[in-house]
Amino acid sequence: MQNSWQIYRIAFQTIVTKEILRFMRIWVQTLLPPAITTTLYFIIFGRLIGDRIGEMDGYRYIDFIVPGLILMSVIQNSYANVVSSFFGTKLQHYIEELLIAPVPHWVVLGGYVVGGVARGTMVGILVTIISLFFTDLSINSYGLTLLVFVLTSVLFALAGFINAVYAKTFDDISIVPTFVLTPLTYLGGVFYSIELLPEFWQWLSLANPVLYMVNTFRFGILGISDIDVVVALVIILGFIAILTVYSLRLLSRGVGIKE
Amino acid sequence: MAALVIKDLHKTYRNGFAALKGIDLQVEQGDFFALLGPNGAGKSTAISIIASLTNKTTGRVEIYGHDLDRERDQAKRLIGLVPQEFNFNMWEPVVEILVNQAGYYGIPRKLAFQRAGEALQRLGLWEKRQTQARWLSGGMKRRLMIARALVHRPRLLILDEPTAGVDIEIRRSMWEFMREINRQGTTIILTTHYLEEAESLCRNIAIIDHGRIVEQTSMTRLLSQLHSELFLLNIAAPIERAPDLHDYRTTLVDSETLEVEVDREQSMNQLFGLLSAQGIEVVSMRNKQNRLEQMFVDLVDSAKEKRA
Numbered sequence: 378m379q380n381s382w383q384i385y386r387i388a389f390q391t392i393v394t395k396e397i398l399r400f401m402r403i404w405v406q407t408l409l410p411p412a413i414t415t416t417l418y419f420i421i422f423g424r425l426i427g428d429r430i431g432e433m434d435g436y437r438y439i440d441f442i443v444p445g446l447i448l449m450s451v452i453q454n455s456y457a458n459v460v461s462s463f464f465g466t467k468l469q470h471y472i473e474e475l476l477i478a479p480v481p482h483w484v485v486l487g488g489y490v491v492g493g494v495a496r497g498t499m500v501g502i503l504v505t506i507i508s509l510f511f512t513d514l515s516i517n518s519y520g521l522t523l524l525v526f527v528l529t530s531v532l533f534a535l536a537g538f539i540n541a542v543y544a545k546t547f548d549d550i551s552i553v554p555t556f557v558l559t560p561l562t563y564l565g566g567v568f569y570s571i572e573l574l575p576e577f578w579q580w581l582s583l584a585n586p587v588l589y590m591v592n593t594f595r596f597g598i599l600g601i602s603d604i605d606v607v608v609a610l611v612i613i614l615g616f617i618a619i620l621t622v623y624s625l626r627l628l629s630r631g632v633g634i635k636e
Numbered sequence: 637m638a639a640l641v642i643k644d645l646h647k648t649y650r651n652g653f654a655a656l657k658g659i660d661l662q663v664e665q666g667d668f669f670a671l672l673g674p675n676g677a678g679k680s681t682a683i684s685i686i687a688s689l690t691n692k693t694t695g696r697v698e699i700y701g702h703d704l705d706r707e708r709d710q711a712k713r714l715i716g717l718v719p720q721e722f723n724f725n726m727w728e729p730v731v732e733i734l735v736n737q738a739g740y741y742g743i744p745r746k747l748a749f750q751r752a753g754e755a756l757q758r759l760g761l762w763e764k765r766q767t768q769a770r771w772l773s774g775g776m777k778r779r780l781m782i783a784r785a786l787v788h789r790p791r792l793l794i795l796d797e798p799t800a801g802v803d804i805e806i807r808r809s810m811w812e813f814m815r816e817i818n819r820q821g822t823t824i825i826l827t828t829h830y831l832e833e834a835e836s837l838c839r840n841i842a843i844i845d846h847g848r849i850v851e852q853t854s855m856t857r858l859l860s861q862l863h864s865e866l867f868l869l870n871i872a873a874p875i876e877r878a879p880d881l882h883d884y885r886t887t888l889v890d891s892e893t894l895e896v897e898v899d900r901e902q903s904m905n906q907l908f909g910l911l912s913a914q915g916i917e918v919v920s921m922r923n924k925q926n927r928l929e930q931m932f933v934d935l936v937d938s939a940k941e942k943r944a
Contacts, residue, residue, distance in 0.1 A: 379742050387742045388742060390739065391739025392740075465725075469726060470723035471723050474736070476687075476689050477688055477712065477715065477717055635691055
């Protein structure tokens with residue numbers, strides 16, 4: 378007879394495998410678009426406009442935006458993977474396959490989050506490879522870069538999960554990415570240093586969590602940041618802890634998935 | 637040990653609707669048990685609670701002695717559910733649906749593929765194993781849900797309307813399959829609107845109405861409570877009016893079909909003797925109404941009268 382931990386491990390692997398197979402099966406919808414979009418960003422903002430902008434924080438503009446663009450694709454894809462997959466699971470009722478089985482909530486959450494991280498990672502790697510056609514990427518701190526990459530992916534996979542739990546219609550899963558996630562990302566210092574902003578807007582930008590991730594990631598790659606990296610890491614970890622607890626609470630109460 | 641014990645189970649939804657009003661139910665190990673009731677009676681709610689798809693309000697559920705609240709994992713490992721509605725990923729290949737379900741029960745991937753293959757072969761879906769579920773016919777989708785419910789070899793299988801919308805040929809083959817797995821030791825709880833199906837398959841029965849169990853007994857005992865049965869007799873030569881058969885009430889349906897009501901105390905031999913004496917030859921006969929259906933309607937009507 379298997380013990381519970383063996384069952385949990387296999388259940389976790391099953392969810393992760395299922396999630397990876399899902400986005401790989403539809404790679405034209407999941408992997409290709411971010412690659413094309415980012416290539417366009419590199420060409421238009423990096424080359425065409427970037428050459429006229431000149432330097433930012435001592436770096437060529439294209440070098441400056443590469444970390445932000447990589448992280449932006451990680452954020453969007455980690456979020457999109459979990460929100461669409463878990464919402465589909467609810468919509469077609471095959472969440473019941475998990476509810477009836479001896480799978481604890483933390484395994485369900487972990488499986489979906491790792492699935493989101495897997496897609497975020499795959500897209501992030503693709504975008505990084507594309508960026509090599511436009512810049513000579515040298516990494517200041519591999520450890521920090523990798524850490525922020527993974528933590529950001531986890532955080533937005535969790536956010537996508539919460540969105541999916543509350544979502545009742547397809548509109549509900551597109552409202553947050555369109556009206557919240559995209560503005561936060563674009564205003565999170567992907568394309569500019571906040572030092573360019575007037576003081577009030579600099580202060581307001583500090584309320585944007587994406588700013589901390591982008592800057593810490595940029596620090597990992599280029600060694601420059603608008604904010605304190607330690608503070609940023611504490612903030613990211615804090616958000617992850619809050620969203621994890623909240624997601625588990627939603628699952629245990631059965632919000633959106635049980636009567 | 638009982639396969640399922642339910643004690644004082646209540647469910648009140650947020651809108652205030654009380655779907656279950658204190659159900660007590662016991663299903664013995666190895667039984668083939670029918671849980672019947674009209675639409676909205678509470679069958680699906682009870683099943684959803686047993687399968688952990690719905691949170692109960694109060695009460696207790698035990699699966700093979702494991703309390704669903706305190707020994708959740710052990711209890712859940714023993715249950716398989718075939719729900720009323722299709723609830724699988726329509727975009728996934730058939731075999732992956734089964735392998736994933738096995739994985740959720742801790743079955744390693746290699747063994748899961750083996751188990752999935754066996755289940756698909758038993759249910760005649762082997763050829764469709766790489767087909768996306770959405771391309772299967774209605775009957776195949778039902779069989780896929782049965783295969784999925786069996787892939788972890790549950791000891792208690794709950795079938796919620798498993799043959800709804802399935803043609804008679806497939807339905808009969810599914811009955812045979814259910815009988816076989818029950819013979820092999822799996823306890824089965826069946827809900828169905830085909831009462832002929834319940835009468836043919838189940839040994840024990842509970843009837844639920846308005847969130848309460850109105851009857852729980854053996855199928856034989858329940859059917860023996862029928863006061864009378866209506867038979868339709870096909871006769872060899874046409875007649876113009878219904879014959880006088882003393883205590884038997886007769887109605888001529890058409891010139892070659894005679895309806896006869898036979899009370900529990902009356903004998904069929906005597907009926908045939910009376911018909912024969914009047915020169916009426918019976919070619920074939922059948923129940924006008926399924927016996928369980930008749931009993932079911934009587935019980936639900938009587939529950940309605942009590943409520944009124």
